[in-house]
Amino acid sequence: MNPGRFYAAEHECFYYQMLNERECSDSYHRALFYTLGISQETRKHIRDLFDFSQGGIKPEGLAASWQTSSSIRVSRLAFNLWNGWTEEGAERYSAPNELFACGYTPYFFEAIHLRYPEFCRSHDQILKRRTEQIR
Numbered sequence: 001m002n003p004g005r006f007y008a009a010e011h012e013c014f015y016y017q018m019l020n021e022r023e024c025s026d027s028y029h030r031a032l033f034y035t036l037g038i039s040q041e042t043r044k045h046i047r048d049l050f051d052f053s054q055g056g057i058k059p060e061g062l063a064a065s066w067q068t069s070s071s072i073r074v075s076r077l078a079f080n081l082w083n084g085w086t087e088e089g090a091e092r093y094s095a096p097n098e099l100f101a102c103g104y105t106p107y108f109f110e111a112i113h114l115r116y117p118e119f120c121r122s123h124d125q126i127l128k129r130r131t132e133q134i135r
Helices: 009-022 027-036 040-044 059-063 069-083 105-115 117-134
Strands: none
Touching: 009 027, 009 040, 027 069, 027 105, 040 069, 059 069, 069 105, 105 117
């Protein structure tokens, strides 16, 4: 399954480069790298956020000085899609009303679709049928 949209050409290039580097394209990796690829800051600092040798997220990257309010949202969603991660004592920052309050929202939905394709298929079919009925 490939994403339907990218934020920028750099986002698309990053996504495929990371999947190739990891040699893994399961829904966890697709959602993680798609999400972390949205922001220029998270693309640039991917190794602060993902441990390529161990194959896991690096939550301590949230405290990095380069993080912005938008890149923190990107990182939090990516981490949550990876393994359900939320910061202990700060779980509210991973709630939808916190995460989705930025211009990246359409891409966040795409990331959710990548992570949970089995749940989105039926939703996509319903939307398609409704769109056809409206026409």
